[in-house]
Amino acid sequence: MSKSEIAELPLLDAEDAVPCCPPITAGELSQADAEKMAAMFKALSDPVRLRLFSRIASFAGGEACVCDISDIGVSQPTVSHHLKKLREAGLLTSERRGTWVYYQVAPSVVAGMAAMLDLRT
Amino acid sequence: MSKSEIAELPLLDAEDAVPCCPPITAGELSQADAEKMAAMFKALSDPVRLRLFSRIASFAGGEACVCDISDIGVSQPTVSHHLKKLREAGLLTSERRGTWVYYQVAPSVVAGMAAMLDLRT
Numbered sequence: 001m002s003k004s005e006i007a008e009l010p011l012l013d014a015e016d017a018v019p020c021c022p023p024i025t026a027g028e029l030s031q032a033d034a035e036k037m038a039a040m041f042k043a044l045s046d047p048v049r050l051r052l053f054s055r056i057a058s059f060a061g062g063e064a065c066v067c068d069i070s071d072i073g074v075s076q077p078t079v080s081h082h083l084k085k086l087r088e089a090g091l092l093t094s095e096r097r098g099t100w101v102y103y104q105v106a107p108s109v110v111a112g113m114a115a116m117l118d119l120r121t
Numbered sequence: 122m123s124k125s126e127i128a129e130l131p132l133l134d135a136e137d138a139v140p141c142c143p144p145i146t147a148g149e150l151s152q153a154d155a156e157k158m159a160a161m162f163k164a165l166s167d168p169v170r171l172r173l174f175s176r177i178a179s180f181a182g183g184e185a186c187v188c189d190i191s192d193i194g195v196s197q198p199t200v201s202h203h204l205k206k207l208r209e210a211g212l213l214t215s216e217r218r219g220t221w222v223y224y225q226v227a228p229s230v231v232a233g234m235a236a237m238l239d240l241r242t
Contacts, residue, residue: 024175024231025183034168034175041171045163047155054145054155057240062146107240110145114238119178119228 020112025119040113043089048074049082053091053105062105069103141233146240161234164210169195170203174212174226183226190224 020040021033029037044050051072056064070079083103086092091110092103141161142154150158165171172193177185191200204224207213212231213224 024171025178027175027179029172029175031168031172034171038166038168038171041162042166045159045166047152047159050145050155050159050162051150051152054148054150057145058148062240105240110238110240114235117231117235117238119183119226119231 020109021116023116023118037113037116040089040091040109043086043091046082046085048072048078049086052079052082053086056092056103057105057110062107063102065100065102067100141230142237144237144239158234158237161210161212161230164207164212167203167206169193169199170207173200173203174207177213177224178226178231183228184223186221186223188221 021029021037044053052069055069055072056062059068066079066083070076072079083092083094087094087103091106093106094101094103096102142150142158165174173190176190176193177183180189187200187204191197193200204213204215208215208224212227214227215222215224217223
């Protein structure tokens with residue numbers, strides 16, 4: 001996938017959100033849903049992780065090479081650790097292309113988190 | 122404030138969100154903004170805390186008496202501990218009325234979190 005194709009990926013509306021969990025106003029959460037949601041929030045509960053995630057989300061198409069984000073002021077092993085946590089939580093996907101690993105925001109997962117917090121539903 | 126007045130409180134649109142922090146797609150987050158946002162996500166990163174928050178958010182007007190939510194399957198001190206964490210993060214406010222403490226979701230803060238995760242902005 002070329003850089004220009006990536007930049008043209010459509011951003012998703014809330015309706016396209018991954019149906020992980022009901023909105024928080026929908027009544028009592030099941031234990032299973034609460035555990036899934038808590039893991040996603042936990043992934044964003046660290047300031048360095050949030051800054052890395054924001055950096056990637058700000059690139060065209062929500063994608064960045066690890067080489068684009070390594071100047072965030074922490075060591076390379078720390079960057080790798082946080083990227084792994086974000087990937088495990090489903091908020092990022094990654095793909096190796098040649099020398100570099102590219103990380104991409106999973107827009108439907110992030111839209112799902114936003115939809116859970118929508119008090120209007 | 123009577124129960125019926127609370128139930129009529131308008132829910133807020135994203136535009137009314139507390140302007141804590143820019144959307145994650147807005148570029149690099151400052152360290153200060155990242156710390157504020159991370160603290161809010163951390164408040165929702167525990168399954169029991171999320172279930173309590175969801176229970177309160179599901180009541181009319183986003184408000185519940187502590188007596189309404191104490192049957193969540195954990196001890197009363199644990200409930201109190203989690204409610205304190207949610208209050209400290211600004212996601213809940215509380216008010217004593219007579220015998221009981223009432224907890225209310227801070228809709229503008231929650232809308233602010235949802236707005237941060239809006240990839241369309």
